[in-house]
Amino acid sequence: MGLFIILGIVVVLAIWVVAIYNGLVSLRNNRENAFADIDVQLKQRHDLIPQLLGAVKGYMEHERGTLEAVTQARQKAMSASGINDKIAAEQELGTALKGLSIQVEAYPDLKASANFMQLQTEISDIENKLAAVRRYFNAATKELNIAVQKFPNNFFAGMFGFKTEPMFDLGTAQREELDKAPEVKF
Template identity: 50%
Template sequence: MIALIVFGVLVLLLAFLLVTTYNGLVRRRGAVDNAWAQIDVQLKRRHDLIPNLVETVKGYAAHERQTLEAVVAARQQAVTAQGPHDQASAENMLTGALKNLFAVSEAYPDLKANANFAALQEELATSENRIAYSRQYYNDAVLAYNNGIQTVPANVVAGMTGFQAREYFQAPGEERGPVQVRF
């Protein structure tokens, strides 16, 4: 009789441990999904600013068509990218195109003095900071989640219930190297 009670208590403790572990993994997975949604919100904000910026520059630097087209093409690629790896690559390409656009703007003092351009440039800088923070938050959430599904005893529950490791939002290899400045 006592053995049955002890066995029952052990089964209840094991069930409690499994449920608690499963719920913790679900919360961590939800945090990763939420963090990705926040990146998406910030990227949409950035993508919405870019056409206004391009239109403002067009009026001053119409003959810089190649640069403007590169920004538009990079934006389109970024809007349609799927998953952290593709999104990171597309966003890095867009960042490079925007850098070229701002470099072109340096040659046009009237453009630099334009209030619309200055406001859009400031808005874009703010967006970049928000995106950087969102990426960091996402990667922190992925780290917590991936650690959670790989540690004992959660790895047993994760394996039984189909939890899969998530991908970090990383810059491509060439983006991690030293910056080269050419004059």
């Protein structure tokens, strides 16, 4: 009789550990699926950048450093592997693109170009879609991180190789830009 009780406890504990593991796997997969949605938008943005650079090159001859920074950041973002590396590379690309948009302000002829305006509209649309899928990704990441940190999951998460994962945030430069008050011109 005592053997059956011990065996029953072991079976219940094994089922409990399997349930914790499966729950963590589901949360990790949700995070990876959410990043796949981000990846689609990033690919579209990467595809538009050469067109954008082509449109501004003729106007911005003296801004070669800015154009090269965007090109290098794009290459780095396209060659990044793994979610965390891609997040870091995309933050760098976002900073480079922000630098480009600041430089564009000094070229009124460029801002009046129909081709440039079309590209700006497309990139703005992609950025809006990216913001939406980034929110979903961060929600999935938050769920995973909470599950990994909660007791008793935290004990088993470490054993099974689960850890907290970073969010996909805007990066310092973009965050500072958003925190500024808008400039009003009359």
